Amino acid sequence: MAIAREAGPRELAGVVVQAPRRPLGRLLRRYAPITLGILLAVAMIVIAAAAPLLAPLSPSAQFADAVLKGPGAVERHALGTDEFGRDILSRVIWGTRISLQVGLASVIFGFALGVPLGILAGVQGGRCETGIMRCADMLMAFPTLLLALIIVTALGGSLINEIVAIGVALTPNFVRLSRSLALTIREQDYIMAARAVGSGQLRVMALHVFPNALYALVVVATLYIATAIRTEASLSFLGLGIPPPTPSWGNILSEGRQYIKCCPWITTFSGLAIMLAVLAFNLTGDALRDLLDPRLRGE
Amino acid sequence: MVTYVLRRLLVAVPMLLGAMSIVFFAMRVLPGDPCVAMMGDQATSEALADCTRNLGLNRPLVVQYADYMWRSVQLDFGKSLRQGYPVSEYIGRMFPHTFILVMAAAVVAALVGIPVGIVSALKRRNPLIDYPLRIFALLGLSMPVFWLGILLLIFFSLRLNLFPLIGGGDLDGVISMIRTGEIFRYPGDFLAAVADVLHHLALPALALGFTLAATVSRLSRSAMLEVISQDYIRTARAKGQIERAVVYKHALRNMMVPLLTIIGLFVAIALTGTVLTETVFTRPGLGKMLVDAIGARDYPLAQGAITVFTMIIITVNLMVDMLYAAVDPRITYK
Secondary structure (H helix, E strand, C coil): CHHHHHCCHHHHHCCCCCCCCCCHHHHHHHHHHHHHHHHHHHHHHHHHHCHHHHCCCCCCCCCHHHCCCCCCCCCCCCCCECCCCCEHHHHHHHHHHHHHHHHHHHHHHHHHHHHHHHHHHHHHCHHHHHHHHHHHHHHHCCCHHHHHHHHHHHHCCCHHHHHHHHHHHHHHHHHHHHHHHHHHHCCCHHHHHHHHCCCCHHHHHHHHHHHHHHHHHHHHHHHHHHHHHHHHHHHHHCCCCCCCCCCCHHHHHHHHHHHCCCCCHHHHHHHHHHHHHHHHHHHHHHHHHHHHCHHHCCC | CHHHHHHHHHHHHHHHHHHHHHHHHHHHCCCCCHHHHHHCCCCCHHHHHHHHHHHCCCCCHHHHHHHHHHHHHCCCCCECCCCCCEHHHHHHHHHHHHHHHHHHHHHHHHHHHHHHHHHHHHCCCCHHHHHHHHHHHHHHHHCCHHHHHHHHHHHHHHHCCCCCCCCCCCHHHHHHHHHHCHHHHCHHHHHHHHHHHHHHHHHHHHHHHHHHHHHHHHHHHHHHHHHHCCHHHHHHHHCCCCHHHHHHHHHHHHHHHHHHCHHHHHHHHHHHHHHHHHHHCCCCCHHHHHHHHHHCCCHHHHHHHHHHHHHHHHHHHHHHHHHHHHHCCCCCCC
């Protein structure tokens, strides 16, 4: 107080209220994973969208003079070629499209199917809940890849079938999560208030329960994109995904398997692409969860 | 406890039957005639009719379904279309290969994953330790097992020539030596056969184990974090125990209880992993058998393999729930 009284108006005007400083290390620790994850994910989206512009050659063009050449061995093939003389770089770039399409579309499919069912089960309760949850439990008995494999076997390998198969395989996860969120949300005062002003069941679910569950669902959906991309690559690797010659990362890797002795680059680059894509969405999902879940803050 | 076990059984049995029904309908009702798939589009209608009759596909669906369910619960999955002999016999031969792979991978995952998770939790304020460990876990989660397998094959089998490229060793021989008592007559041969099996097992177990270690380390990290924030840990510290005693005597033991619950999840991930691992390493086993059966349109074999996978997962989950009830008496079941 004494200092303040002694200080003249000019000195006081010079005082700048500073926000408490955060050490750079802490900021880095907190935001580096999400930054890296988002950068990788954005890069993937850009590569997928601009594949025709970015790919130096057509992914299906065969060059008889450059069969199984290593990275840089032939001028126009930076990452080498496969057994048909196709450019690996172009195929990996085009493969990004398939992975992202399947990753996003199957998660949207699972979300659109699972979340309404889960919220309905959570809010409605009773027989409706038992019926929905028993079905979800039954599907949960199958690991994601196994269930997707069963469906794809029955439907046949194609882009749409793969999306449906992985989407259905992810659905029970969304049902379970949205039900457990809905169970908590339905006990909140604002739900009682909404009911008191005459909101019907559907209105409560769509306008109150769903928006409040949304952020947690989006975080988990981001993580499931990683699962979907990995599952797609696994199905393609097993020869059950999109049939060749469409360049999907799993296909490239599967075809390159026969040539690991002479030409390991085919499997190396396609595998690296799968890993980076899965890492991107794992990092983003993890970081989003840490940032949005206050219980984990400060850890 | 008895009521709880009975109640869990009552839930598990319909779940198993439901899962088996899903397998049945996926294989029969969805588009695609197994006979057309097996014989190709060029097959004559007589040949197709013959095939349909032989497989029993001309019977009403309800009859087929009831027959399939009744035989499946007796572990009779019919005969393999390609191989000709009973599916259950085939599964019985493949099961030990998959079993030892899952067990070996579990050992790798536990030996790597649990210490990594614990250290990562205890040293979470030290970025120089926590960060590399978390990156390791993230890489393990993101790296597809089939790619890691190929990288290991390229490096250890092709470059260094240390491990075999394909196969699973003579496990059948080892098993028959144990069964016939030859193990005591020819201990040298037996040990050589076991060494050969382990030699073939090393890389697949490492590949599958590493990807599983990532999941285990994350779960042990969160289990450890949960435990060290408990009051009894504060009490242990307050009475002046050294940190090591706090960790080993109090935290570690209690951390293992939540870890038990992941065994079910672990088995599910590991079994899925075997499908990919066995394919990459061209190893015999249930996973490779399933992929081959699907490729060859051998529906009874594929159906049998998937049913067995599901049975194992549901049974393990049931056992884990019971184990959990036995280990932690505080839990009340509704």
